[in-house]
Each structure stands twice: as C-alpha cells, then as structure tokens.
Amino acid sequence: MTHEHEVIVVGAGPAGATTATILAQQGHEVLLLDRHNFPRDKTCGDAIPAEAVGIMTELGMGERVATAVARGEFYPLASLRLVSPHRYEMEAPLQKGRLGTDSYVAPRLYFDAVIQQHAVALGATFQQAQVTAPVVKNGRVTGVLAKVNGRVQTLRARVVVGADGVTSSITRALRPKAAQHIDKHRAVALRAYLEGIDIYPNQVEFYLYKDILPGYAWIFPTGARSVNIGLGMRLDHFRQKKQSLEKMLQQFLEMPAIKKRLHPGYTLRDVATWQLNFGSQAHLQHVYEGAILVGDAAGFINPLTGGGIHNSMISAKLAAQTVHQALCQGDTSRAAMLSYEQACHTEMWEGMKRSFNIQRTLLRFPLLVDVLIRGLRENSHLAQAFLTKL
Ligand SMILES: Cc1cc2nc3c(=O)[nH]c(=O)nc-3n(C[C@H](O)[C@H](O)[C@H](O)COP(=O)(O)OP(=O)(O)OC[C@H]3O[C@@H](n4cnc5c(N)ncnc54)[C@H](O)[C@@H]3O)c2cc1C
Known part of the structure; x- marks a missing residue:
C-alpha cells in the first residue's frame, strides 16, 4: 500500500518551509522533505530584508525572531554603504518593514531553522530525504522518488511543491532544457x-x-x-x-x-x-500538472542585488494560496493552478525588469x-x- 499525502514540499529552505507553514496553518496534511536535517548551512550573504521578517511576523514567528536576536544569532541592521570604483561612498538608512520589522544579517544555519521549526510546530511532518525526481504518470506529477534512510521510495501526493533551490530535481525534470535559465x-x-x-x-x-x-x-x-x-x-x-x-x-x-x-x-x-x-528571464513555466515551483527552484532572485529570500517567501505565499484553493476544489491540474504564474508576474516582474535594466546598463x-x-x-x-x- 502506498500512502498518498495531500501535499509534498521538496526542500525546507525559506520557500519550502514558508509554503509548508501556510498550508499546515490552513489544516492541510503536509510532508516537508529536505536532504539535510536542520539546522544546516546554505551558502548565502545572510542579509534578511525587513519585509521578509515581516512575512515571518505575519505567520506567527515574531517570538522566534526575537529569541534569535536576543541570542545574537540575528544581527540587526540600520544602514547600508555603497562604495564606487573610485571610492566615492554613500550611506543610507535601511527602511523598516511595513510591520515595523528590522533587517538582519542572520546566518542561514539559524535563519532557516526558525522557519523549518515553525512549519513543524504548526503540523507539517518533516522527513530527511534526498529527492531524485518527480514521479510522472500520463503527463501528471503524482509524487516523488526519494531516498529515505538509505532506501529509495515512491512518495505520493495530490500536489508536489518544488522548493529545492537552484539545483532543483523537480525543475530539472519538468522544465524543458531549452526553457531553463540562460x-x-x-x-x-x-x-x-x-x-x-x-x-x-x-x-x-x-x-x-x-x-x-x-x-x-x-x-x-x-x-x-x-x-x-x-x-x-x-x-x-x-x-x-x-x-x-x-x-x-x-x-x-x-x-x-x-x-x-x-x-x-x-x-x-x-x-x-x-x-x-534571476527572476528577470521572461516566460518561464512554474506550474505543471500536479506540481508548482517556488523560490530558487522557480528562479526569483533579484538580478541587481542577488537577494532571493524575500522573493522566495512571496512566491511561497502565492503558491500556498493557489494550492489551498486547488485542493479545496479537488483539482490540482495546471489549468486550476495557472493563476500562480500570473500572480508571481504581477507581484515581482516590474521590479525584476527594472533591476535587470539597471544592472545591464x-x-x-x-x-x-x-x-x-x-x-x-x-x-x-x-x-x-x-x-x-x-
Ligand atoms: C552566495 C550567495 C549569496 C546570497 N546572498 C543573499 C542575501 O544576502 N540575501 C538574500 O535575500 N538572498 C541571497 N541569496 C539568494 C538566496 O540564498 C536564495 O534566494 C534563497 O536561499 C532561496 O530560498 P529557497 O528556499 O528557494 O532555496 P534554498 O534556500 O536553496 O533551499 C532549498 C532547500 O532544498 C533542499 N534540497 C535541495 N535539493 C534537494 C533534493 N534533491 N532533495 C531534498 N531536498 C533538497 C536543500 O537542502 C535546501 O534546504 C544568495 C545566494 C548566494 C548563492
């Protein structure tokens, strides 16, 4: 007998753990997979914008953030300095987030563990597993192939969320090679x-x-x-x-x-x-029959700043909303979840285009x-x- 999960989220970084948090909060049964146990490092500059902390606050992580700050794990930021080729310098204060949140430098060892632990506290089941590929039947994703405790298993779900970062095994299998990032x-x-x-x-x-x-x-x-x-x-x-x-x-x-x-x-x-x-490459597909891509697995990094954590959490919120509706309607086809691609476009595309143009020119x-x-x-x-x- 193969047990079918409601949702499998592959990858428990900011994109996956945020998606899992929201879906668990809405009462869905979520299996959150990651090849690493947490806490774990992720190569990053560790700069966490105030608006990303705002999303954590909205999702009930305010106290967890305050604890991490008190322990010295999150280092608070007040300003930035830009230094030009001939050493002209400018300083500017960093704006607080909409909810009055601050920006931090938070090593991902600590930062990611906060969201992953929150997802688990809200009811998502975490399992260490190396996912090798989505399982595709008649053009539809029905689960994933994963190595769990040294054994390859098929894990089935009504919908699979690909949140396994820039080297995503889900994206690699679903997005045609010619339509991947250049x-x-x-x-x-x-x-x-x-x-x-x-x-x-x-x-x-x-x-x-x-x-x-x-x-x-x-x-x-x-x-x-x-x-x-x-x-x-x-x-x-x-x-x-x-x-x-x-x-x-x-x-x-x-x-x-x-x-x-x-x-x-x-x-x-x-x-x-x-x-x-970068999120500046146009016309990338993020929704498939039974599957949806979020964060770096979709490719939402700002082409000027290299920041991707806030966008990964924005995409997670939009994906969770789409998946919730699709599950409630009993239809997780591409057609039923396509609104996610439009929502990402509306939310992020103008900023990506502007940032790419500044970078390029x-x-x-x-x-x-x-x-x-x-x-x-x-x-x-x-x-x-x-x-x-x-
Ligand atoms: C050097 C560098 C500096 C950066 N600096 C910043 C910065 O300062 N601020 C900022 O906002 N952004 C920065 N970014 C971008 C930021 O790191 C990413 O945008 C962000 O981590 C995206 O989150 P994610 O959850 O989509 O992916 P990830 O954080 O990559 O998480 C993916 C998760 O999936 C897991 N996984 C991967 N493959 C599998 C698999 N096959 N099976 C199971 N699990 C798997 C991984 O273990 C990981 O936990 C930087 C990136 C780099 C490379």
Whole structure:
C-alpha cells in the first residue's frame, strides 16, 4: 500500500518551509522533505530584508525572531554603504518593514531553522530525504522518488511543491532544457565567514569596482568582529574572466581599504560557491500538472542585488494560496493552478525588469557607477527613492 499525502514540499529552505507553514496553518496534511536535517548551512550573504521578517511576523514567528536576536544569532541592521570604483561612498538608512520589522544579517544555519521549526510546530511532518525526481504518470506529477534512510521510495501526493533551490530535481525534470535559465540571467557567488575585522556596526557594505561589475563584493557584519564576506558575478561575465572566485576574494582582501581593517591572524572559514537564477528571464513555466515551483527552484532572485529570500517567501505565499484553493476544489491540474504564474508576474516582474535594466546598463561602466553613487550621496531623497525601488 502506498500512502498518498495531500501535499509534498521538496526542500525546507525559506520557500519550502514558508509554503509548508501556510498550508499546515490552513489544516492541510503536509510532508516537508529536505536532504539535510536542520539546522544546516546554505551558502548565502545572510542579509534578511525587513519585509521578509515581516512575512515571518505575519505567520506567527515574531517570538522566534526575537529569541534569535536576543541570542545574537540575528544581527540587526540600520544602514547600508555603497562604495564606487573610485571610492566615492554613500550611506543610507535601511527602511523598516511595513510591520515595523528590522533587517538582519542572520546566518542561514539559524535563519532557516526558525522557519523549518515553525512549519513543524504548526503540523507539517518533516522527513530527511534526498529527492531524485518527480514521479510522472500520463503527463501528471503524482509524487516523488526519494531516498529515505538509505532506501529509495515512491512518495505520493495530490500536489508536489518544488522548493529545492537552484539545483532543483523537480525543475530539472519538468522544465524543458531549452526553457531553463540562460547565462545572462544567472550568477555565481562565493561566500565566507571572516573572524577578525573592524566592522561598521549595524551596516552592510557593498563594493562596486571595475573587475567585478556588474556584480559586487560585500561585507555583512554578523558580530562585533566577524562578517559574512563574499562576491558575485553574472555568469556570462564570469566565464569570460577565467579567474576563480577564490582568487577574486583574495584580491578583494588585498585592497588597501579592506586590508587595513583585518586583524593579525584573522580567519576565513566555510568558503563556498553557489549559483543564483534571476527572476528577470521572461516566460518561464512554474506550474505543471500536479506540481508548482517556488523560490530558487522557480528562479526569483533579484538580478541587481542577488537577494532571493524575500522573493522566495512571496512566491511561497502565492503558491500556498493557489494550492489551498486547488485542493479545496479537488483539482490540482495546471489549468486550476495557472493563476500562480500570473500572480508571481504581477507581484515581482516590474521590479525584476527594472533591476535587470539597471544592472545591464548602469552597472557595466565604472565611471557611470561613480557618477551614480556621487549623485545618490548628494541627494538623500533620490537615494531613498532609488534604493527602495530595487
Ligand atoms: C552566495 C550567495 C549569496 C546570497 N546572498 C543573499 C542575501 O544576502 N540575501 C538574500 O535575500 N538572498 C541571497 N541569496 C539568494 C538566496 O540564498 C536564495 O534566494 C534563497 O536561499 C532561496 O530560498 P529557497 O528556499 O528557494 O532555496 P534554498 O534556500 O536553496 O533551499 C532549498 C532547500 O532544498 C533542499 N534540497 C535541495 N535539493 C534537494 C533534493 N534533491 N532533495 C531534498 N531536498 C533538497 C536543500 O537542502 C535546501 O534546504 C544568495 C545566494 C548566494 C548563492
């Protein structure tokens, strides 16, 4: 006998755990799968925008966030600093979220565990399992093939949510290869944790310089003398460069403005690279017969900032709403769930297009970046308008 679940969510990152939280809250039976047990690391800059914390608050995680802040696991942010190729600098305060929430640097080891634990507390069943592919019968997804406790099993569900990130086994199987992300809508990035550096308290720093544009390097504080440090580049530019991201990080650390802040005997740990798929590629399919894609599995990362956590949670909310309606109507076909693609478009597309255009035009030319950052520095209203529209 094969037990059929109501919903299987593959991946318990912010997209999957948020989807599972909402569906469990609505009384659905949810099996949440992840290849890792939690807490677990995920390669990321760990910058959590205030609006993402707002979604957590809406979903009842306010106390969990407050506890993580009190334990020093979430580091609060107040401002950002942009540094241009010829070292023009601008600072701007970070806006609070609609619900008065703050932005944080929250290592994903802690951040993701908060949402995953909340989903479980609300009734989702968590199972460590490596999903290898969706099970497709007569063109319809009916479940997943997963390795659980060393044994390959078929797990069936009325609907499967693909939330397994940028290397999603669900997306790979369902989205035709010719319709997947192309290099100019992808990026690669490296992240490390550095202990032993002078920080700017409560401030995230972005460095835009000739060798990395239209990407950037970042320094995001996680404590009084520790930071998440890294850099990212668009994939097509990176391929032309023929230099490793590790080498580029060393060059960044050698820059006089950074080098003088490093303490003797500083340490770098957990150096890791990962991929990003931007939400600026048009006409991608996110809904299939019996399945729906959310977060990085669909590809909703902002092409200018590289931020994807807030969008992954927005897509999770929209997907959960769609799946809830589909289950209530007893129809989880593509036709019944298609409104999700339109809802994602309405919610995110304009912002993605604008961000891609800024990245593609302005951020390619170092002198233009100098002019832009000088302009923003001299006009704080313009800076606010620009930064809140990213
Ligand atoms: C270097 C780097 C820096 C970044 N910095 C930021 C930042 O500072 N702020 C920001 O907002 N965004 C940032 N992003 C983007 C952000 O990390 C992603 O957008 C976000 O993690 C998407 O969440 P998700 O839940 O869709 O996917 P993920 O967080 O990738 O979660 C996917 C989950 O699926 C699981 N999984 C994967 N495959 C399988 C499988 N086959 N079977 C079972 N489980 C599986 C994984 O273990 C994981 O838990 C960065 C990305 C990179 C690469």
